[in-house]
Amino acid sequence: MTRAEARRAPQDFDRVLSSMCTDPHPAAREAAQRFLATNPGDPETYPTVTELEREAVGMLGDVVELDDPHGYVAAGGTEANLQAVRAARNLADGDDVNVVAPESAHFSFQKAADVLDVELRLAPTDDDHRADVDAAADLADDDTAVVVGVAGTTEYGRVDPIPALADVAADVDASLHVDAAWGGFVLPFTDHDWNFADAPVDTMTIDPHKVGQAPVPAGGFLARDPETLDALAIATPYLESDTQPTLGGTRSGAGVAGAHAALEALWPAGYRETYERSQANADYLAAELSARGYDVVEPELPLVAADLPDGEFRALRDRGWRISRTASNALRVVCMPHVTREMLDAFLADIDAVA
Numbered sequence: 001m002t003r004a005e006a007r008r009a010p011q012d013f014d015r016v017l018s019s020m021c022t023d024p025h026p027a028a029r030e031a032a033q034r035f036l037a038t039n040p041g042d043p044e045t046y047p048t049v050t051e052l053e054r055e056a057v058g059m060l061g062d063v064v065e066l067d068d069p070h071g072y073v074a075a076g077g078t079e080a081n082l083q084a085v086r087a088a089r090n091l092a093d094g095d096d097v098n099v100v101a102p103e104s105a106h107f108s109f110q111k112a113a114d115v116l117d118v119e120l121r122l123a124p125t126d127d128d129h130r131a132d133v134d135a136a137a138d139l140a141d142d143d144t145a146v147v148v149g150v151a152g153t154t155e156y157g158r159v160d161p162i163p164a165l166a167d168v169a170a171d172v173d174a175s176l177h178v179d180a181a182w183g184g185f186v187l188p189f190t191d192h193d194w195n196f197a198d199a200p201v202d203t204m205t206i207d208p209h210k211v212g213q214a215p216v217p218a219g220g221f222l223a224r225d226p227e228t229l230d231a232l233a234i235a236t237p238y239l240e241s242d243t244q245p246t247l248g249g250t251r252s253g254a255g256v257a258g259a260h261a262a263l264e265a266l267w268p269a270g271y272r273e274t275y276e277r278s279q280a281n282a283d284y285l286a287a288e289l290s291a292r293g294y295d296v297v298e299p300e301l302p303l304v305a306a307d308l309p310d311g312e313f314r315a316l317r318d319r320g321w322r323i324s325r326t327a328s329n330a331l332r333v334v335c336m337p338h339v340t341r342e343m344l345d346a347f348l349a350d351i352d353a354v355a
């Protein structure tokens with residue numbers, strides 16, 4: 001490769017340890033390429049991709065144990081979270097609504113609150129980085145439109161007590177949204193209570209473009225009731241279809257076809273295999289870091305957080321490792337599908353070298 005070519009080549013995943021993006025499944029890559037010029041935002045003109053989207057939503061329903069799912073393939077978790085808040089706001093009585101979420105909720109809820117002009121009330125997390133249910137209950141009131149729980153937090157990979165948060169929501173007649181943007185493709189293979197069968201969840205974010213191994217952009221927005229999508233629908237008079245519930249107008253057919261192909265190839269056996277390998281890698285990294293004397297947050301899902309001195313963090317970045325830190329400055333390593341044992345051994349060898 002010439003230097004000019006190298007400048008235009010996407011970077012590979014050899015040293016990417018903190019990103020929630022990953023190498024797409026080959027079938028998903030191929031499907032995305034074929035559908036690059038299609039627009040699921042205009043279903044009457046692009047019926048093939050529209051049918052793929054319907055099937056993809058159906059398969060997402062299988063992943064989250066929802067028989068008759070309503071939803072669509074969004075641009076990402078940010079859009080899906082925003083749409084969940086928007087639907088809840090539109091369905092709520094009164095105009096002074098608020099959203100109750102744990103402090104660990106992704107920053108997309110800040111964007112949603114800002115765009116939708118609703119108040120975001122953040123409940124503290126407990127010693128193990130999970131939503132504190134009593135604190136959430138204290139914040140919830142008659143103006144609460146939606147209570148949010150996270151199933152697989154961005155920073156620590158924790159699962160909030162979803163059934164207890166459902167009770168908090170029910171007590172104030174609010175809806176319950178679960179953000180499983182990252183966790184949704186690993187949780188089916190664990191014992192956690194997180195999905196539509198485990199609790200009266202109203203809406204969920206689950207992103208094929210993260211652990212789902214679909215190409216970007218492919219987020220997932222799912223709802224139990226059709227009324228949720230109705231609450232988002234806007235009239236589209238000059239299109240052949242009458243209404244549009246999505247936030248985007250023209251949308252990525254590549255994202256839809258890629259998500260469909262990834263789900264078809266990997267659900268459930270491929271995702272299970274990925275989960276088992278990633279979890280084993282996370283457990284291995286956590287044990288190796290502990291053995292070296294670092295303070296490690298036990299990985300409940302395939303995400304390891306550990307205290308690492310600033311100097312070592314910077315030295316590792318200088319060696320090309322793509323790593324990031326939590327708000328409280330811990331190193332976080334997300335064991336995505338592309339993260340192999342060999343990568344982690346190379347990373348540990350570099351930690352030993354810079355320590």
Ligand code: 0PR
Pocket residue numbers: 018019020021075076077078079081106108150152153154179180181182207219
């Ligand atoms: N919900 C959760 C739980 C998330 O972790 C994220 C993204 C979102 C929602 C928003 O999803 P979109 O980014 O698809 O809109 N979490 C990652 C993060 O903030 C996003 C990311 C992905 C960051 C790849 C860097 C990166 O290289 O860490």
